Amino acid sequence: MSAGSQSAGALRPKLEAYLSARLEAPGLRLVTLWRVPGGASRETWIADAELPGQPGRRRSFVIRRDPPASLLDSDRELEFAFYRAFAGSNVPVPRALWLERDPAHLGSPFFVMERIEGCEASPRRVLDPSFEPARPRLARRMYEILAAIHAFDWRGTPIEGVVEPPAPEECWRRELEHWERVIDEQELSPQPVVRAAIRWLRANPPPPPARVTVVHGDYRVGNLLFSPDGEIHGVLDWEMAHLGDPLEDLAWSFLENWEWGRNGLKGGVVAAEEAIAVYEAAAGTRVDRSALHWWDVFSSVKAQAIWLTGARSFQEGRSTELIHAMTAYWLTNFQDEVLLRSLGRAP
Template sequence: MSRLWGAPVRVDEVSRFHGGAARETFRFRATAGERAEWLVMRRDPAASLIDTSREAEFHAIGRAHAAGLPAPEPVHLDPDGADLGSPGFVMKEIPGGRAASPFDPEGYGANAAETGVALFTALGRLHAIVPDAADRAALPFQDAAGRLAHWKAEIDRHRLRPEPVADAVWRWLAANIPAPSGPAVLVHGDFRSGNFLVDADNRLLAILDWEMAHVGDAMEDLAWVMDPLWGHGMADVVAGTCTRAEAIRAWEAASGRTFDPAAWAWWELFSAYQGLAIWITSAFEVATQRTADPAILFAALLPYRFHNWHAAQLLKAAKQPKEVRA
C-alpha cells in the first residue's frame, strides 16, 4: 500500500469475511496522514471449490465498475502473490452492505420484489455490454458446449464414487446442445443470492464474486440465479426476490435481449449440473484433507444432495435424448 500510495501507510483493523469458499476475503483500513480508506483483499486459499483466474476476476470487476454497474472499484492486482502472500487483488470497500444467506426465508424483507427488479436490471445492464478485444483477451470464451466440457472435466477429476445422476444429466446435455440465445455477452458466472450486497432497506449496493466471469451465453447467468437452491425456500419467486416473470421483464428491458424459452430447459438443467460439479469438487477437497473449511464441508453435503435430487427431477421431465458415448 505504501508503494501504491507513494507514502508510508499504516494497515490496521484487519478482519476476515467468512462464508465464501473460492477466495479468502479480508477487510482492512489503510491510513497515510490525512488519507484513510477501507479496502478489501481477496486472495487464493489453500484449497478452493473452483480454480479460477485472478486476472480474469480483476478485469471483470474493473469492466463492470467502469460501465457504472454496482461493482467495487479495483485497486491492485497481485497475480503471483508477491504482495499478498498468494495470488489475489485489492479493491475498495462498498460500505454499509450485507449479503443475505440464500437459506434465509426472509432475506430481503417486505420490499424483496423491488430488490429483485434492481438485481435483474443490473444483470441486464451487464449483458448489454458488448465484449471488446480487451474482454476477449482477459476472459475465457465458453459457449454452451464449452461450459459443459469444463464442468464434466471437473467432475471426472474430482469424483470419489459413482455419480449416476451427474452422468445421466451430462448425456442429455451433450445430446441437446442449444443454439446461442444471441451474441456472446459478459457472463458473471456466479450471479445469485448471497453474491450481492444490499443496504438496510434492501436496496442493491454491489455485485460481488466475479471469479467465474467469462464471455458466453446470457442464459447461463439467468438459469443460475433462478436455480431453486438460491431461492430462499420460496417456490413462487426467484432468488428470494420477485417472480420469474418480473425478473425476465426487468432483464429484457435493461439488456435489449429476448429471453430464449427454447434453450431454457437446457440451461436450467446445466445449472444443476454445474452445481453438482462444484459440490463434488468440495467433497474431494475435504476427503483428501486439503481443507477443513466448514463452508466447503457444508457445500459437500446439503447443496450436493439438493442438486442431485433437483437434477434428477429435471431430467425426468426432459425429452429422451439420443445416446452419447461418455
C-alpha cells in the same frame, strides 16, 4: 482456516507493510481486519486503514486472496480483469486497485479493491420480514443489471485479454465440456444422476444465442451488494465470469439452491416469470423458455461439479475449510434431487 492460510494476526503486519508501500504512507495502521464468512473459493478480507498524520481518516479495502484449495479452480487475473472492465459502466462494481501475483507479500497471490460501505450481500437479509418493502426494488434492479451485464460491449476492454470468445453455436458445448471435465477429475464416487443429466444435455442442445455476451457465472443475491432500500451498489465474485450465452446467468440465478426455503421465489426475492419480464424489458429480447430449461439443467450440473470439487479438496487435505465438507454433505444430494425434478423424473 485453510491449510496454509493465515489468521488475521499473522496477516496484519504483512498487509500493513504492503498498503504502506502502495499508498506511500509509511506507518499506515490497520484499525480493523477480518475475514468475511461464507466464501468458499477465494478468501475475502476487509481491512480499514488509518493513514498516518490523518487521525480519523480511514480507507477501507477488500482483499481477495488465493487459498491453498477452493471450490473453484479460478483465475484471479480473470476476475480482476472483469472488475476493471466494468468500472464506470452501468454495472456497479467495486473499484479494483492492485493485482499482486507475487506470494511474497501475503503468502499467496491476491488483489485489492475499494470497499463499498453501507451495503451487504446477505441472502439471510432478504429473508428478514423487515426487508420486505425493499424486496421489489432489489428484484427489479437485479435483473435490470443482469441485462446491462449482457449488453456490455467487452471488445477493447481488459476482458479481451483473459478470455476467448466462443462461436455462438459453441457456447453450450464449451461450458458443458468444462464442467464435465471437472466432474471427471473431482468426483469421489460415481454420480449416476449427474451423468444422466449430462447425456440429456448433449442430446438436447439449446439454440445458439443471438449474441455472445459477458456471463457473470455466479449471478445470485449472495453476490450482490445492496443497501437497505434494495438498491444494488456492487456486483461481486466474477471468478467464474466468461463469454457465452446470456441465458446461462438467468438460469443460474433461478437455481433452487438460492431459494433458501422461500418456495418459488428465485433468490428468495422474485418469481421467475416476474424476473424474466424485467429482464426482457431491460434487454429488449425475448427469453426462449426451452433454451432456459437447458441452462437450468446445466446449472445443476455445474453446481454439482463445484460441490464435488470441495469434497475432494477436503478429503485429500488440500483444504480444511469446513464449508467444503458441509456443502458436500448437504448439497450433493440436494443437487441430485433438483436435477431429477428438472429432468421431469421427480415431482
